[in-house]
Amino acid sequence: MTLTIRILLGMLAGILVGVVVQAAGLQEAHWLQIYGINGLLDVGGQVFIRSLQLMVVPLVFVSLVCGASSLGTDSGVGRLGGKTIALYLMTTALAISVALVLALVISPGEGIDKPMDTFVPAAAPEFKQVILDIFPTNPVAAMAAGKMLQVIVFALLLGVALARSGPSGERIRAMFNDLNEVMMKLITMLIQLAPYGVFCLLSVLFSQIGWDRIVKILAYFLTVIAALLIHLTVVYSSILMLLARVNPILFISKVREPMMLAFSSASSGATMPVTLRTVEERIGVDNRVAAFAVPLGATINMDGTAIMQGVATVFIAQVWAIDLSLSQYLLVILTATMASIGTAAVPGVGLITLTMVLSQVGLPVEGIALIIGVDRLLDMMRTAVNVVGDTVVSTTVAVSENMLDRSVLNNPDAGRIIPDNEARGA
Numbered sequence: 245m246t247l248t249i250r251i252l253l254g255m256l257a258g259i260l261v262g263v264v265v266q267a268a269g270l271q272e273a274h275w276l277q278i279y280g281i282n283g284l285l286d287v288g289g290q291v292f293i294r295s296l297q298l299m300v301v302p303l304v305f306v307s308l309v310c311g312a313s314s315l316g317t318d319s320g321v322g323r324l325g326g327k328t329i330a331l332y333l334m335t336t337a338l339a340i341s342v343a344l345v346l347a348l349v350i351s352p353g354e355g356i357d358k359p360m361d362t363f364v365p366a367a368a369p370e371f372k373q374v375i376l377d378i379f380p381t382n383p384v385a386a387m388a389a390g391k392m393l394q395v396i397v398f399a400l401l402l403g404v405a406l407a408r409s410g411p412s413g414e415r416i417r418a419m420f421n422d423l424n425e426v427m428m429k430l431i432t433m434l435i436q437l438a439p440y441g442v443f444c445l446l447s448v449l450f451s452q453i454g455w456d457r458i459v460k461i462l463a464y465f466l467t468v469i470a471a472l473l474i475h476l477t478v479v480y481s482s483i484l485m486l487l488a489r490v491n492p493i494l495f496i497s498k499v500r501e502p503m504m505l506a507f508s509s510a511s512s513g514a515t516m517p518v519t520l521r522t523v524e525e526r527i528g529v530d531n532r533v534a535a536f537a538v539p540l541g542a543t544i545n546m547d548g549t550a551i552m553q554g555v556a557t558v559f560i561a562q563v564w565a566i567d568l569s570l571s572q573y574l575l576v577i578l579t580a581t582m583a584s585i586g587t588a589a590v591p592g593v594g595l596i597t598l599t600m601v602l603s604q605v606g607l608p609v610e611g612i613a614l615i616i617g618v619d620r621l622l623d624m625m626r627t628a629v630n631v632v633g634d635t636v637v638s639t640t641v642a643v644s645e646n647m648l649d650r651s652v653l654n655n656p657d658a659g660r661i662i663p664d665n666e667a668r669g670a
Contacts, residue, residue, distance in 0.1 A: 246660065247435070247436070247438070247439075247501060247660070247661045248500050248501055248504070250438075250439040251438050251439050251442055251501060251504045251505070252504065253439065254438070254439035254440065254441075254442040254443040254446075255442050255443070255446055255504060255507075255508065257443050257447075258442060258443040258444065258445065258446030258447040258449075258450070258508075259446050259447075259450050261443075261447040261450075261451070262446060262447045262448065262449060262450025262451040262452075262453075263450050263451075265277075265281060265447075265450075265451040266450065266451050266452070266453070266455075281447065281448055281451050282448070285443075285444045285447045285448050286444070286448050287444075288440065288441065288443075288444035289441060289444035289445035289447075289448055291441075292437060292438070292440070292441025292442075292444065292445070293441070293445070293509055293511070293514050295434050295437070295441075296434065296505075296509070296514045296515070296517055296518070297390075297513070297514050299427065299430065299431060299434065299517040300390065300392075300513060300514070300516050300517060301387050301390060301392075301395060302427060303427045303431070303516075303517050303520065304392065304395055304396070304399070304516070304520075304535075304539040305387065305395055305398075305399050306420055306423045306424050306427055307424055307427070307520060307531060307534070307535035307539075308395075308396060308399035308400060308403065308535045308536060308539065309399050309402050309403045309406065309417075309420050310403070310417070310420050310421055310424050310531055310532075310535060311403065311531050311532040311533070311534070311535035311536055312399065312400045312402070312403020312404055312406075312407070312532075312535075312536070313403040313404070313406040313407045313413065313417045313420070314403075314407075314417075314531070314532045315403070315404075315407065315532055321400060321403075321404060321536075324532070324533065324536060324641065324645065325400075325536065325540075327641050327644060327645075328536060328537045328540060328541075328637060328638075328641050329540070329544075331483075331637045331640060331641065332540070332541060332544055332545045332633075332637055333581055335479065335480075335483070335545070335547050335633055335636075335637065336545065336546060336547050336550045336580070336581045337550075337577055337581050338475070338479050338547075339471075339475050339479070339547040339548070339550040339551045339554075340550040340551065340553060340554040340576065340577050340580045340581065341554075341577060342471055342474055342475055342479065342551065342554075343468075343471040343550070343551040343552075343553070343554025343555045344554045344555075344557070344558060344573055344576065344577070346467060346470060346471045346474065346555070347467055347471075347554060347555045347557075347558035347559065348558055350463065350467050350470075351463075351558075351562060352461070352463035352464040352466075352467045352555065352558070352559050352562070353463075353464070353558065353559040353560065353561065353562025353563040354562055356460075356461065356464075356559075356562075356563045356614070357563075358563060358564065377391070377393070377394070378393045378394065378397060379394065379397055380394035380395075380397060380398050383395070383398040386398065390513075392513070392539060392542065392543045393543055393544075395539075396536075396539055396540060396543070400536075406420075424531070428521055428524075428525070431517045431518065431520075431521045432521070432661055434517075435501070435518055435521070435661060436661060438501070438504075438505060438518075441508070442504065442505070442508040445508045445509065446508055449620065449621075449624075453620070453621060454617055454618075457617035457618055458617075458618050458621070461559075461614060461615065461618065464555065464556075464559045464614075464615060464618075465618055465622070467555050467559075468551060468552055468555045468622050468625075468626075469622075469625060471551045471554070471555060472548060472551055472625055472626060472629050475547060475548075475551060475629060476629055476632060477492075480492070480632060480633065480636045483636055483640055484636060484639070484640070487640045487643070487644075488636075488639050488640045488643045488648075489643065490639060490643075490653065494653070494654070495527070495635075495636075495639070495653075496632075497656075498522065498526045498527050498653070499519075499522055499526070499527070499631070499632060499635045501518060501522060502515050502518045502519040502522050502631050502635070503628045503631060503632060504628075505518050506519075506624075506627045506628045506630065506631040507624045507625065507627065507628040508624070509627070510620070510623045510624045510627045511627065512541075512542045512545075512627050512630045512631050512634070513542050513543075515542075515627075515631055516538060516539060516542045519538050519542070519631055519634055519635065520534055520535070520538045520539070521659070522635065522659070523537075523538055523634075523635055523638045523639070524659075525652070525658065525659030526652070526658060526659035526660070527635065527638075527639055527648075527652065527653050528648055528649035528650065528651070528652030528653045528658070529638050529639055529642040529647065529648055529649075530642060530645075530647035530648070530649070532647060533638060533641050533642040533645060533647050534638055534642075537634070537637055537638035537641055538634050538635075538638055541630075541633065541634030541637055541638070542630075542631075542634060545630060545633050545634055545637065546594070546597075546630060547626075547629055547630055547633045548625065548626025548627060548628070548629035548630045548633075549594040549597065549626055549630065550580045550581065551626060551629070552594050552598070552619075552622060552626055553576075553580045553594065553597065553598050553601050554576065554577075554580065556598055556611075556612075556615055557576050557598075557601055557602065557605065557607065559611075559614075559615070560602065560607050560608070560611030560612075560614070561605075561607055563611060563614065564607065564608060564611065566606075566607060568605060572605045572606075575604055575605055576601055576604070576605055579600060579601050579604045579605075580597070580601050594619070594623065594626070595612060595616065595619060598612060599612070
């Protein structure tokens with residue numbers, strides 16, 4: 245049984261257990277809730293997420309130093325960075341454009357009453373501060389705090405310095421290459437726990453989801469899902485076929501594992517180690533591209549989040565019967581695209597950036613109270629789209645730099661994780 249099938253079975257079993265527990269209507273004080281759902285299963289899921297988060301900073305730092313030092317020159321890093329950032333911003337702008345058009349056609353906010361609940365938005369950082377926060381003053385503190393953009397900047401500078409340091413740089417670079425191999429092996433070990441971690445996470449989540457809230461705003465819920473599917477199947481497939489000359493069906497079959505983990509965890513940051521391993525060992529993207537594009541994508545590529553923000557903007561405007569002009573819709577596209585830069589790759593961050601978008605076009609942030617009840621489930625779906633976007637851009641940039649090994653891409657068994665018992669039998 246492949247790892248993908250085991251993860252899928254874990255997902256289905258977790259959803260089933262969660263639905264059954266919620267249908268039973270158990271009280272919070274019930275022993276099954278205390279010791280089972282909120283005890284054993286919640287601990288199991290959180291331990292799995294923490295084990296993945298454990299790898300994020302060291303893996304990104306080591307991989308990026310290896311990649312940057314291999315590029316050799318400042319111009320190589322600059323060219324690679326320019327292509328990657330341009331593609332990420334382009335896909336985000338396309339994502340929110342698709343969402344706005346679809347929401348205007350469907351009109352999910354018509355007939356919805358204004359919320360009685362209050363919503364206090366978290367303070368969004370100023371754009372000036374977002375730019376300043378990209379550059380570290382203390383790289384150790386940045387690593388400790390998990391500030392990925394600062395870690396990326398420091399790793400790039402160190403990698404370029406190693407490439408210019410002659411024999412000394414070569415010796416240290418060899419050490420980083422060895423460390424990178426060890427990190428990838430550790431990821432392979434941890435990912436074998438994924439079926440159990442996914443089961444625990446989804447059992448807890450689906451035992452708590454308020455289905456009554458979904459029914460109330462079903463049109464909004466389905467509009468977001470439809471926009472996510474269109475972006476996944478049309479936009480990403482077009483980029484793969486036109487720019488990367490890659491079969492989209494083959495490609496999706498290669499990225500199923502990070503997709504499912506992203507869906508379960510709702511965090512592209514926690515999924516990043518698995519995404520990086522998949523891009524390098526399953527798709528065949530050179531480490532010099534993957535080590536830069538994947539961590540950067542997990543930080544600034546928020547296509548799924550942009551889709552939610554586009555639909556939510558139209559939805560809230562329709563609930564309050566506010567007509568937005570064409571210039572305001574263009575401002576939504578610009579604000580949502582720029583807001584994706586510097587936001588943390590953690591669950592629920594889309595609601596924080598949504599307050600920025602709503603404020604820019606004069607819509608009431610209280611409208612978020614309408615959608616906050618279903619956002620956790622949509623967050624899982626849009627995170628899966630975000631992760632696919634990271635892999636698509638990484639592959640496309642690799643093709644443009646002639647750094648994609650198509651023999652790996654076309655080999656269905658390349659990078660496949662073999663279960664321990666099968667490996668022993670071999």
